[in-house]
Amino acid sequence: EAKRQGKGRICVYTSDMTDTVRTRLNLEQGLHHALERQELELYYQPVFSMANERLSGFEALIRWNHPVSGVLLPDQFIRIAEESGQIQSIGSWVLDTALQQLSQWTEATGTALVMAVNVSPKQFLQDDFLASVELALRRWQVPAHQLEIEITESVLQDFQRSRGIVSGLRELGVSVAIDDFGTGYSSLALLKHLPVSRIKIDRSFILALPGNARDHGLVSVMLKMAGSLELEVTAEGVETWQQAAVLQQLGCSAAQGFYYGQPAPTATALHDAICRHDRG
Numbered sequence: 001e002a003k004r005q006g007k008g009r010i011c012v013y014t015s016d017m018t019d020t021v022r023t024r025l026n027l028e029q030g031l032h033h034a035l036e037r038q039e040l041e042l043y044y045q046p047v048f049s050m051a052n053e054r055l056s057g058f059e060a061l062i063r064w065n066h067p068v069s070g071v072l073l074p075d076q077f078i079r080i081a082e083e084s085g086q087i088q089s090i091g092s093w094v095l096d097t098a099l100q101q102l103s104q105w106t107e108a109t110g111t112a113l114v115m116a117v118n119v120s121p122k123q124f125l126q127d128d129f130l131a132s133v134e135l136a137l138r139r140w141q142v143p144a145h146q147l148e149i150e151i152t153e154s155v156l157q158d159f160q161r162s163r164g165i166v167s168g169l170r171e172l173g174v175s176v177a178i179d180d181f182g183t184g185y186s187s188l189a190l191l192k193h194l195p196v197s198r199i200k201i202d203r204s205f206i207l208a209l210p211g212n213a214r215d216h217g218l219v220s221v222m223l224k225m226a227g228s229l230e231l232e233v234t235a236e237g238v239e240t241w242q243q244a245a246v247l248q249q250l251g252c253s254a255a256q257g258f259y260y261g262q263p264a265p266t267a268t269a270l271h272d273a274i275c276r277h278d279r280g
């Protein structure tokens with residue numbers, strides 16, 4: 001009802017206004033200040049190369065340290081940010097912060113780690129997205145091949161445009177990965193139309209490995225397909241060494257998940273990942 005009355009109108013809510021609506025409104029308003037009040041934070045989850053069990057990079061995952069509700073996960077506020085038009089500013093902050101962090105870690109380790117950044121369709125399809133990526137790379141002096149942009153099949157809603165943007169990114173030297181691969185209806189359409197460099201096999205396929213023959217078959221087929229298309233592959237949500245072993249056997253080149261490391265704040269992420277490597 002409030003929405004239909006348009007922006008800027010004041011309306012009095014009756015007591016039948018649901019908690020859901022109230023929560024949503026609170027979050028939407030709170031989100032307006034989240035950036036300036038520095039309540040947003042990036043956590044980093046390590047990605048490991050399976051061939052040599054070495055740290056190859058990180059995925060940046062956003063968190064909102066909400067003053068009242070505590071740490072909120074992206075599933076609790078990214079959709080709201082998209083719908084309220086705040087995803088653009090949040091998205092640029094994510095890109096900028098992740099690349100700044102990457103430049104520090106690259107210097108600290110002397111290794112060309114890769115930073116994977118999730119981008120929502122609205123941000124991705126924006127006119128100046130390519131330019132903003134270029135700018136952020138230049139600003140932090142990060143070589144393009146150390147950045148990987150993660151998209152989902154929802155970019156297909158404007159597929160001509162998506163193709164142009166993916167090509168543009170690849171021309172810059174930036175990698176592009178399809179996140180949650182296999183969960184949507186048009187995973188293959190993405191591969192047919194977009195010149196991406198990587199697929200990330202969704203964790204729902206990894207969960208029941210190694211016992212589930214069907215999932216084993218599906219993962220095996222995805223890896224073969226990726227091989228013949230010369231795409232790189234990351235398996236998501238690897239939680240056990242048994243899963244890691246099967247993936248390695250099937251020739252998967254990279255993996256991430258709780259087995260390799262939880263998403264962690266800046267202060268500990270690199271240290272945790274290096275300790276994991278030294279142990280393994």
Ligand code: C2E
Nearest residue numbers: 060061062073074075094118119120237238239257258263
């Ligand atoms: P995603 O990109 O597929 O990220 C993987 C999610 O799985 C993360 O949840 C991560 O914490 C979780 N995860 C990683 N390893 C494991 C595991 O072994 N087991 C289990 N059960 N879970 C694991 P998170 O951080 O809550 O993020 C959820 C989604 O929110 C992400 O899915 C991504 O689509 C989106 N997201 C995260 N950060 C950003 C961002 O900066 N911008 C945008 N637009 N979206 C973001």
Ligand code: MG
Nearest residue numbers: 059118150179
């Ligand atoms: Mg992702």
Ligand code: MG
Nearest residue numbers: 179180200236
């Ligand atoms: Mg995913």
Ligand code: MG
Nearest residue numbers: 152179180202
């Ligand atoms: Mg996801």
